[in-house]
Amino acid sequence: MIRCIAIDDEPLALDIIENYISKLPELKLEGRYTNPLEALDVLNKNTVDLLFLDIQMSELSGIQLLKALPNPPVVIFTTAYQKYALEGYELDVADYLLKPIPFERFLKAVNKVKDLLSLQRNTTDQNPLKDYIFVKSDYQLVKINLDDIIYIEGLKDYVKIFAGTKPIFAHQNMKSIESKLTNDFLRIHKSYIISLKKIEAVQKNMVRIAGLELPVGEMYKEQLFKIINENS
Template identity: 40%
Template structure:
């Protein structure tokens, strides 16, 4: 299912950047780009919008004023050059807050936060995560991920007999996956307990891969398996 979104920003360069990022993210469908809150309000009246990329500091009507005026607002990812507005944004239950200028990876993290919120209302088997690797964007069902491994500033993701490498911190990717059956077993490994085969001493076999179990993580793993 496509996510209908709009851009609301008075700066042409910011709109162009978001348009490029949205075009590179297959799950997003850009319905309209708006130069101000008045244009955005008209679009919201006539279109079904799931997600709004909203600038805060706009003339006449700010992004925060627009959001407060909506009876049933879409989910919002704020984008602004002013960090001091972050608290106001989060008080309005914004999905995320992008501080300009932001790279594609940070944009993608925000979109994944939105997907996590939206997919909590969908069947478990349909939940997905977007990951970028070597200029390709993968949409991966979370239940298909066998394990992830920290490798310096990158994380190796193994799924459906495929392996990709993602530029991310280990903890950040764990938070994006955010799924009950996914558990850390070592300082450098986390697995889906749905896909492990057996435990042999301080090792666990996941789809034919032998992974170490860290002493500090063993009890949490065993408790999760017993549940």
């Protein structure tokens, strides 16, 4: 069962989404909201799988609401304005539905979400000794081998994963990506997680990795040097 919330400041638009959801037994509508601030409070206190989110709303835009969520669910944008498609792409939403929304197009978007959620759940259920993770990037789940990861940088609404020749941008926060990693990784700063295997040198306030000098935050020093001393 996919638990859904729909947010749109137009009640008629919500009626259409609710009607479409009722036709699909795998979807369950947990709530519908015309007030995005009320919906934001609900989302911060409860977990859902899928959010149908209008973009242009009076009190808070859908884009602003999505950026305010520290660990957002899968999102399908619904809007009457095609100009927002690019920003939706940059926010890594699952799909973008242009109003008026045909049921066939709605169904296609839901099927895409089902595939994403299925893959996410399979990844979560893996053995803790996993050697890879999946991250959501550019409308897809990308597999990354843990041994390829050099370090991860936090960038407000994204993390930037340096693995291989090209960095990967994933729409999630540092706490979320950190929970997926093994003990071979360590957070050394509010903005950096490193692979312990890739460390080249360590100083009091710096770690050199892949030829780069990354800062070590005060609150992370003790754990870092404990690991270093245990292996000296």
